[in-house]
Amino acid sequence: MNTGLPPDPSGFTLRAPQPGDMGQIVSGQARLYAQEYGWDWTFEALVAEITAQFIRNFQPGHERCWVAERDGQVVGSVFVVRQNAETAKLRMLYVDRSARGLGLGRHLVAHALAFARGANYRRMELWTNDVLVSARRIYEAEGFRLVEEDHHHSFGKDLVGQVWALDW
Structure with missing residues (x-):
C-alpha cells in the first residue's frame, strides 16, 4: 500500500x-x-513549556508526536498540535547532529503532514527563525510559504521569526 510517505531513512x-x-x-x-x-x-524554557503543554493538553486524534530513535537513542522528533478546527501547528522539528543529512527531517515533516491531512485539518502553520536554514529548506520543499516575519530578541540573540503556512 502506498502511504504517500517517503521510505524510512x-x-x-x-x-x-x-x-x-x-x-x-x-x-x-x-x-x-x-x-x-x-x-x-x-x-530551553520555551521548549519545556511547549512540551509540557503538549503533555497536559494532548488531544488524541488531533495531535501527535513522533520520536525518532536509532540504536536506542532519541535522535529526532516532531509534534503536531491543534491550533483550531481547521489549522494544525507543526512544532519542535528536531534532528540530532548524529542523524543529519540522512533525510530524517524530511521524513518527520512528511509524517506530520500526512497526519494533519488525515485529521481533516485544512492548513498547517509553523513558527521558526530565519537562521534555521536546513529546516526552512524542508518546509519550502513541502510547499510551505512564508506568511509573516518579525524581528525579535530572544534566547540571547537578535533574530527574525517567521511564520510559514501550507494550505490544502
Whole structure:
C-alpha cells in the first residue's frame, strides 16, 4: 500500500513518546541550539513549556508526536498540535547532529503532514527563525510559504521569526 510517505531513512524507528523521551527532546534541543546558534538557556524554557503543554493538553486524534530513535537513542522528533478546527501547528522539528543529512527531517515533516491531512485539518502553520536554514529548506520543499516575519530578541540573540503556512 502506498502511504504517500517517503521510505524510512535507514536505521531509524519512528514511534510514539515513552516516559523520559520528552525530557531528552527538551535537553537535546537546548544543547543543540546553544552549540550551533549560541542560544541561551531561555530557549530551553520555551521548549519545556511547549512540551509540557503538549503533555497536559494532548488531544488524541488531533495531535501527535513522533520520536525518532536509532540504536536506542532519541535522535529526532516532531509534534503536531491543534491550533483550531481547521489549522494544525507543526512544532519542535528536531534532528540530532548524529542523524543529519540522512533525510530524517524530511521524513518527520512528511509524517506530520500526512497526519494533519488525515485529521481533516485544512492548513498547517509553523513558527521558526530565519537562521534555521536546513529546516526552512524542508518546509519550502513541502510547499510551505512564508506568511509573516518579525524581528525579535530572544534566547540571547537578535533574530527574525517567521511564520510559514501550507494550505490544502
